[in-house]
Amino acid sequence: MTAPAGPPRPAPAPPAGPPRPASASAAAPTATPPAAVDKRTKLVEATMRRHGFRGNALIETLHTAQEAYGFLDDDLLRLVAKTLKLPLSKVYGVATFYNLFTLKPAGKHACVVCLGTACYIKGAGRLMDTLHRELGLSAGATTPNGNLSLLTARCFGSCAMAPAAVIDGEMTGKIAPDAMVTRLRKLAEDAS
């Protein structure tokens, strides 16, 4: 084990090509006023500072970044890589490895359906089929107007409420597919 812990290394040259072209709708970050961008960047920097700008703070930093921005775009990953003195490939590798990190902006509203075993036994699979049939949304998709994202989770550990989903951060249990379709359709058509 000769690799010393986090010595100041020269920042590695960025890899030949960008890891993945920014999604077509990369308008989201630029649409935010500069003041807000500043504040959010400061949050991310504070996390890195708290960990002494060490490489092992990568996951914690990405958590903060995602919480602040909603998703991780290329510029954000570059900033984290540069500040923590990590190869961009490593940062990108970690960001894509973990399910919780997302590189695409999510819709204005989000519905996360639990696909754990208890929910599955109680009809979460049928619920997903219904949502697909009625709303044309499959797991991971966002409506064309950017209003609603349909996501899935492994298990919320709230199996007593199976089948369960989290809609805009609020836990909903014992879901009836029809009521769910009505509720989500409203969110998807929400013009506000």
Place this chain on the structure above:
Amino acid sequence: MTPEELDRTREREQAADANFEHHVHVCVGTACEALGSEAIAKNIESELKAAGRDGKIKVRCVGCPGLCALGPLVEVEAKDKPADEPATLYQYVKPEDAKEIAASIGGAPATRLQADTRQPFFTRQTKIVLENCGRIDPERIEDYIAADGFQALEKALFEMEPQEVIDEISKSGLRGRGGAGFPTGLKWATVAKSNSPAVSRVPDDILARKFVICNGDEGDPGAFMDRSTMEGDPFRIIEGMLLAGYAVGAGKGYVYVRAEYPLAVKRLRSAIRQAQRGGMLGANIMGSGFNFDIDVRLGAGAFVCGEETSLIASIEGGRGTPRPRPPFPAESGLWGCPTLINNVETMANIAPIIRRGAAWFAGIGTEKSKGTKVFALTGQVNNTGLIEVPMGISLREIVFDIGGGLPEGRSFKAVQTGGPSGGCIPAQYLDMKVDYESLAQVGSIMGSGGMIVMDDQTDMVEIARFFMEFCMEESCGKCVPCRVGTAQMHGLLTRISEGKATQAHLDTLTELCDMVRRTSLCGLGQSAPNPVLSTLRYFKSEYESKLVKDGQHER
């Protein structure tokens, strides 16, 4: 906090509690909180205040008392209640019911909301890990101290040598509750004996050269035992880790928690802060000269990180991929240093063992599996919830007595244990004793404690496909058997499910199961075929009924 201060705090808290004539416990676990239990607590408190009774009745927000299916739950306990008499429990409580409950305290219970506490769900459990869950406020260290908290730590630090602590754990017969059942004492002894490397990769701000990790990456779908423990009694986990650290000579601990459990993370962080302020974590703990601190590390949604070498890679800040063992983490783990990794439930058993002695613990359970096990009982069962039962109890008692059987006269088909690494146990084994060996014998595993009841309408091929899809998506991709094998098995299972497979496909599936099990790098791949193998073993006819004769299927 010195031992004297600890005693004083305990006496003060217990005396303060004795001043109240009634205690009201409101569950604020994830499930009840989602249904508005914090508002319930607030409303009851303001009702009592308005009636001028808040000096005599104490309202507490507590962790999960277990019966999530009836939540939100509110318990009212009179001070002078006989010990064998159950407290009054209210079910499906709504914030607007607060007035009725508050008014009933001291008088006749509000029968409209009352739950039956004499049912086997409550009377058949033995609580060690969950003894404080539903009794204490998880966000107050004083509550934990009043419930004999940190007494085991005091006893270990001032009356026992580290080796004696290890011996006590070995004698108790405690085995790892993460699922594999490795003897905990043996693991501790190995870490204690391992020497830290002269040159390590430890970041320069960390002085420790031996580590304790508590694995709270509860990834099995349908399992929420560890979530409830972390939410309901976080100090118990801290005390367990402190005892482990003292025993093996570690200076730093990490609790690795799934990011999907925000409430558990919040409660653990608050508990750690309070323990640090109270001098139970940090330098010179209780004036004994022992130094130990704990940090929380967040997972980010990767099932494989429950595997110990992946978990270590994740704490180091990288992709959570496993590496071959040996060397085991006990010899070379976090940043190349000896590392003890125990699951949340294992850690939660440590303090009571030290406090009450190994003989007491060894008196519970079966010959080879001691103590209790917490299960998350879910699926097609009436009493969905969290239960703690002595090892050796039968599956029938769990499902039909404690669980209250299946709803609406549905009939029992199988119970699934061990999540994606486990198997389905059919009705013929309902009278089997639940312990590590028996479960392994029938082709399942104890696992972390998810227990999912399936009824006669459940399609077993579909269940096998569901778990295989899970493993396929969660495979980290490092080793070929798991990365490619799970995808191939999933394809075959889909084909069978859709009625497009022949006997030859089923044979290939069986062969692949064997290959993936034998050649995968880590536990995820090695156990991925288990759900297929166990359903093939007991429900083969369901597979065969979906097959078509050779030549009849479209290619």
